[in-house]
Amino acid sequence: MIEVTDFARFLSRWKKYISFFRLRFSMGLQYRTAALAGIATQFVWGFMEINVFYAFNQSDPAAFPMGFEQLASYIWMQQAFLALFMTWFMETEIFDSIMDGNICYELCRPIDIYDMWFARSVANRTSRALLRCVPILIVAFFLPAPYALTLPPDALTFLRFIAAMVLGMTVTVAMCMLVYMLSFFTVSPQGLRIIFAMTAELFQGIVIPIPFFPPRVQKILELLPFASMENVPLRIYSGHISGGEAVRAMLLQVFWIVALVAIGKLICGSAMKKVTLQGG
Amino acid sequence: MIEMKNIRKTYRVARRNAGFGEVLKSFFHRDYETVTALDDVSFSIRDGETVGYIGPNGAGKSTTIKILSGILTPDSGECLVDGRVPWKNRIDHVAKIGVVFGQRSQLWWDVPVVDSFELLKDIYSIPPDIYSRNKDELTELLDLGEIIRTPARQLSLGQRMRCEIAASLLHSPSILFLDEPTIGLDAVSKIAVREFIVRLNRERKTTIILTTHDMQDIEAITKRIILIGKGKILLDGDISDISGSGDIDHTVAELYRTYEI
Amino acid sequence: MMKRENHKKPHKTPAAKLYLHYISIQIRSLMQYKKSFIMNAMGQFLASFNAFVGIHFLFMRFHSISGYTYGDVLLCFSVVQMEFSLAECVARGFDSFSKIVRQGTFDRIMTRPRNEILQVLGSSFELTRIGRTVQAALIFAYGTSHAGIEWSFSRVLTVLFMLIGGTGVFSGIFLINAALCFFTLEGLEFINIFTDGAREYGQYPIDVYGKRMTRFCTAVIPYTLVQLYPLHYLTGRSDSILYMLLPLAGLFFLVPCYALWRFGVRKYKSSGS
Numbered sequence: 001m002i003e004v005t006d007f008a009r010f011l012s013r014w015k016k017y018i019s020f021f022r023l024r025f026s027m028g029l030q031y032r033t034a035a036l037a038g039i040a041t042q043f044v045w046g047f048m049e050i051n052v053f054y055a056f057n058q059s060d061p062a063a064f065p066m067g068f069e070q071l072a073s074y075i076w077m078q079q080a081f082l083a084l085f086m087t088w089f090m091e092t093e094i095f096d097s098i099m100d101g102n103i104c105y106e107l108c109r110p111i112d113i114y115d116m117w118f119a120r121s122v123a124n125r126t127s128r129a130l131l132r133c134v135p136i137l138i139v140a141f142f143l144p145a146p147y148a149l150t151l152p153p154d155a156l157t158f159l160r161f162i163a164a165m166v167l168g169m170t171v172t173v174a175m176c177m178l179v180y181m182l183s184f185f186t187v188s189p190q191g192l193r194i195i196f197a198m199t200a201e202l203f204q205g206i207v208i209p210i211p212f213f214p215p216r217v218q219k220i221l222e223l224l225p226f227a228s229m230e231n232v233p234l235r236i237y238s239g240h241i242s243g244g245e246a247v248r249a250m251l252l253q254v255f256w257i258v259a260l261v262a263i264g265k266l267i268c269g270s271a272m273k274k275v276t277l278q279g280g
Numbered sequence: 281m282i283e284m285k286n287i288r289k290t291y292r293v294a295r296r297n298a299g300f301g302e303v304l305k306s307f308f309h310r311d312y313e314t315v316t317a318l319d320d321v322s323f324s325i326r327d328g329e330t331v332g333y334i335g336p337n338g339a340g341k342s343t344t345i346k347i348l349s350g351i352l353t354p355d356s357g358e359c360l361v362d363g364r365v366p367w368k369n370r371i372d373h374v375a376k377i378g379v380v381f382g383q384r385s386q387l388w389w390d391v392p393v394v395d396s397f398e399l400l401k402d403i404y405s406i407p408p409d410i411y412s413r414n415k416d417e418l419t420e421l422l423d424l425g426e427i428i429r430t431p432a433r434q435l436s437l438g439q440r441m442r443c444e445i446a447a448s449l450l451h452s453p454s455i456l457f458l459d460e461p462t463i464g465l466d467a468v469s470k471i472a473v474r475e476f477i478v479r480l481n482r483e484r485k486t487t488i489i490l491t492t493h494d495m496q497d498i499e500a501i502t503k504r505i506i507l508i509g510k511g512k513i514l515l516d517g518d519i520s521d522i523s524g525s526g527d528i529d530h531t532v533a534e535l536y537r538t539y540e541i
Numbered sequence: 542m543m544k545r546e547n548h549k550k551p552h553k554t555p556a557a558k559l560y561l562h563y564i565s566i567q568i569r570s571l572m573q574y575k576k577s578f579i580m581n582a583m584g585q586f587l588a589s590f591n592a593f594v595g596i597h598f599l600f601m602r603f604h605s606i607s608g609y610t611y612g613d614v615l616l617c618f619s620v621v622q623m624e625f626s627l628a629e630c631v632a633r634g635f636d637s638f639s640k641i642v643r644q645g646t647f648d649r650i651m652t653r654p655r656n657e658i659l660q661v662l663g664s665s666f667e668l669t670r671i672g673r674t675v676q677a678a679l680i681f682a683y684g685t686s687h688a689g690i691e692w693s694f695s696r697v698l699t700v701l702f703m704l705i706g707g708t709g710v711f712s713g714i715f716l717i718n719a720a721l722c723f724f725t726l727e728g729l730e731f732i733n734i735f736t737d738g739a740r741e742y743g744q745y746p747i748d749v750y751g752k753r754m755t756r757f758c759t760a761v762i763p764y765t766l767v768q769l770y771p772l773h774y775l776t777g778r779s780d781s782i783l784y785m786l787l788p789l790a791g792l793f794f795l796v797p798c799y800a801l802w803r804f805g806v807r808k809y810k811s812s813g814s
Binding site: 055 | 584
Binding site: 291292370371374375379381386388389398399404431 | 553
């Protein structure tokens, strides 16, 4: 009996995700011009970023912590799948509903808030990434030698990369969920969001990839949940981490997913209690 | 004196089919469809007249208002407002007219209304004595007493509309365009707005051009109506001649049916 | 009720006074949302702090880039940040102009007896950018001591010119963005390449990105005139007075931007939004 209801719940969650995904994907398709502009922007971004590192590499090649081709792949994959890992890419609608108390209406529906927002965030990110990644990947692949996106060394690496990317996006969403949930308890959700986004930007390796931090800082950063977002899949893809190291990094990702979801659900429970007691 | 002679205005609307290829194609070549918003429109309005400008949505009402207020240039035809061509010298022209867009606000949202008035004083370069006289008078007539010390975003729709009208009159315009000024207002505010407009016309001799879907507005404020449909003037005349003694809503519905608009 | 007025030869409120009046309204409005203002200013501060940390760590590792030292780059970084945030603060109305067109606010602007550009400039004043400006000023101070710059009258003047010219060039791009809104409201995000992109990648002197990029940033959009060349004068790489004056020449960029704007306004008058 228990197994059957669990399965039913799993199915309903999956359905929710699918319907959110379809909604967002078709909405995204309507704004094609915006998507094209976004792709162009990300392409220039990646190009400039690679150029900076190229210049640094010229001035001291020995200090460069990875192969230059690896870095180029890292940057292109980062630009192509930006939407999966960006922390400022959170839903204003959710913050608004928390602030103005409209969250009460959501509570009237027979669904779990945490699950629903989680599915919605995943749908948001995947639909957006899917719409935008292909042109960037194709163009980056055909660029001249050191700037080009290269294929991963073998199929196993590629499979690991896919798995790590799914895990990394899940960590990102779980982190964002934590911020939504904490918003119920803070006077300024906006401030919380800004501080979170800025911290993540630095610690997850968007400002500069984690291997470029000083070694001691790097050791600490790699243990934090931020490093389990894009850092792991991008470095696996480029071949910068492999073998046992890659497996360990993915296990850490799993650990963070379990921990973050558990904490998130816990806070969600007390947030709901707070809403029902105080009326938002 | 407002004179419009054979005014014609068309828009070009780009057409393209769905699909990515079509987007790219439209980048280089576009198919346009011409939509005629005003087709040979002529009328004249004397100083101090009140005119109700009516017609269904998309008939060309706001295009006319935009031409008269210097926002749009027509394709052909002549238009003189107190001897000025509205679109030729925009700044001189708009200094002497007032425009109220019923569905949009011209007040600064987060500051007390009176602060907006002060800024309008500088925008329109209103001399201090005229400004304070106008402000006091409008405050009294529109019953704005405490209201003008409140930020616009905290006002009810009716309160805000009264402030919008006051804001459009601070510089003593000789012509006032009102685009759906009573839309969404409660009965009390509607009556207050109507009574004020009537009084404004009677005492300041301000020329009033009013577009509205509320026939009670027309009945209360104007003597003359101009009916526009599909870009053409269909009827221009005294309201009592048209409606006789019947109910005005029915009369207008009858008109729309007659002209198939 | 009093009679209609016929103002003969009315005096006109000076544009500068009117502009200040607009700004004072904007600031009073802002103060209605103090908490949000502080948060946003803080966010701006943190964003440029992150960029600084990035540069710092990269220089701990590499020590120099294309012959520029840590101090040189900090100088470049902070001046570009200041130029950009000043432009954003002042010309924000053009940066977010699509909203003005979409909401029909431009019709209202056209019914007021004042220059349209003055009204758009007055419609918005992004004081939150103060967070970034403060940060940039601090880094500027730190950077100059690091770069060991010997201050002279002409070098102070160069910095001043860079700020004026840079604010002008960035405002020009915002003006282009606004002018394009008269033609289309779709896909204008690509302008970000020249605004946010220039701020982000203008951290480093432009010749770091190679010769072709330097040429592009001189001939098409004159970034080098407000960044690379005056920086060479500032750091003693060049003694040419020309390099000191180039930022002011960058202001000529505003001429085509303004022409495009006029063209857009004319298009708006003939076809509406």
